[in-house]
Every structure is written in C-alpha cells, then in structure tokens.
Amino acid sequence: MVSVLHPPSRPCLSYKSAKVQLQVLSKRDLEVMRRIAWGENTMEMADSMSISEFTVKQYIKSAIKKLGAQNRSHAIGEMYRRGWI
Numbered sequence: 622m623v624s625v626l627h628p629p630s631r632p633c634l635s636y637k638s639a640k641v642q643l644q645v646l647s648k649r650d651l652e653v654m655r656r657i658a659w660g661e662n663t664m665e666m667a668d669s670m671s672i673s674e675f676t677v678k679q680y681i682k683s684a685i686k687k688l689g690a691q692n693r694s695h696a697i698g699e700m701y702r703r704g705w706i
Contacts, residue, residue, distance in 0.1 A: 650684040651705070653677055658697050658706050 646654070656666050663681075667674045681693065690696035700706045 645687050646684055646705075647680075650680050650687065653680040654684045654696060654700055655706055657681070657693055658700070 652670070653666060661669075663674050663677050666672075666677045670677070681696075685691075685693065685696045688696045688699045690699050697706070
C-alpha cells in the first residue's frame with residue numbers, strides 16, 4: 622500500500638479576507654517589495670521613489686517582519702504564494 626503525502630491545506634480566501642490580509646503591509650511596504658521582485662536594487666528604488674536608501678531598507682525590514690519571513694527572498698515567495706505579486 623502506498624501512502625501519498627499531501628501538503629497542508631490552506632483555507633480558501635474570499636476577496637474580502639484577502640483584502641484584509643493585504644492591508645497588513647503599508648502601501649510603501651508593498652511597493653518596495655514589488656520593486657524587489659521586479660529586480661530593482663535599493664539605490665534604484667530610492668532614486669525613483671524620491672526617498673533615502675535608509676528609508677527603503679526600513680520598508681524592506683518592516684515588510685519582512687510583517688510577512689513572517691527570514692529574508693527578502695522568503696518575503697517575495699510569501700507574497701507570491703498569497704497572490705500579491
């Protein structure tokens with residue numbers, strides 16, 4: 622007899638509950654993380670958003686913490702899995 626392991630099921634999210642989860646990240650947190658996913662570096666983001674590199678790094682740290690991620694890559698993966706990017 623062969624047993625098949627299935628990944629843990631996730632509850633189906635309605636549009637309303639997905640929207641509530643999305644609000645966990647601020648608009649700037651979300652913008653910075655999407656720009657990372659598009660391949661922009663910290664300096665490019667700072668220049669195009671007219672903010673300092675330090676501020677960009679603060680948004681990144683904030684998003685990583687809010688997503689419960691270990692690093693930038695993990696955070697981007699979490700956003701992808703949640704359908705945010």
